[in-house]
Amino acid sequence: MSMYEWAKREVEIAKKSSAMKDEDFDYVGECYDSALKAYKSLCDDEHSGLSFGITASILKRLLRADPLTPIYDEPDVWNEVAGIREDECKVYQCRRMSSLFKDVYPDGRVEYSDVNRINCIDVDTTFSYHSSLADRWFDKNYPIKLPYTGEKIDVFIEEFLTDEKNGDFDTVGILYANKDGEVININKYYKADEEDKDWVELTQAQYYKRKLKKINRE
Structure with missing residues (x-):
């Protein structure tokens, strides 16, 4: 049995499980099918072993909206956000990671936050x-x-x-x-x-x- 055939069989079992009957079947079933398509794409690219794991880890970061390489404090990485703070602090949002913000205070102090x-x-x-x-x-x-x-x-x-x-x-x-x-x-x-x-x-x-x-x- 190939890796894809195994995965396809697992999806079929999951979609027939009693737990699925308690959920929104159409919605959850489509999610299973979508996951299987992504898995098939990896198999079609002939990934296995180490390369499969590396590719999966990259995909997980993308799905979490995490950057693939480190973010540095460079001007083209940030967009200023208006109307968030009532004080004189300037707030910037990261273009590469939308959950990351930078607060720049009038005294030059810089703080970062990730929501x-x-x-x-x-x-x-x-x-x-x-x-x-x-x-x-x-x-x-x-x-x-x-x-x-x-x-x-x-x-x-x-x-x-x-x-x-x-x-x-x-x-x-x-x-x-x-x-x-x-x-x-x-x-x-x-x-x-x-x-x-x-x-x-x-x-x-x-x-x-x-x-x-x-x-x-x-």
């Missing part, structure tokens, strides 16, 4: 989402430096509500992160500030006191 860098995971539900609070913590403690090719960091967070008037949650614990296989213990805790709508840092004792309050509410 796709941080993937937050709720420790209770395992749902993934974006958190500007986690972004800011990492940008401060692990600032992006050029040359840059993009990175993905999983950050594990706990959120809960202590007062119903505060919406979905009013307390956040940024617990730990996985960065390139390294576990980073963070243990930073915050509560919502009702006046300025920002986050105020808590001590661990304050955090657990609020968590106990949440448990007693249930």
Whole structure:
């Protein structure tokens, strides 16, 4: 059995599986067919072994919109973005990586941020989402430096509500992160500030006191 025949058989099995019946069959089925076409293209180019793996890794980066070569701070790489900041900071967006931004402050200070860098995971539900609070913590403690090719960091967070008037949650614990296989213990805790709508840092004792309050509410 050839590599393509094996892949085709796997797609057929997947499309007939019970899990497919619980999904939007037409949409998911088309995605399987599209993936098989890409796989066939690699096979038609007679890739195998090492070259197959190299090609697949390149394709994965393109699918994630990650650059294939490092990004340097060169003028033709950036477009100025107007209307984002209220202060005098100038904001630039990278042409090669749309998630990467550069902030240039009046004093000459330059900071970079990648809105796709941080993937937050709720420790209770395992749902993934974006958190500007986690972004800011990492940008401060692990600032992006050029040359840059993009990175993905999983950050594990706990959120809960202590007062119903505060919406979905009013307390956040940024617990730990996985960065390139390294576990980073963070243990930073915050509560919502009702006046300025920002986050105020808590001590661990304050955090657990609020968590106990949440448990007693249930």
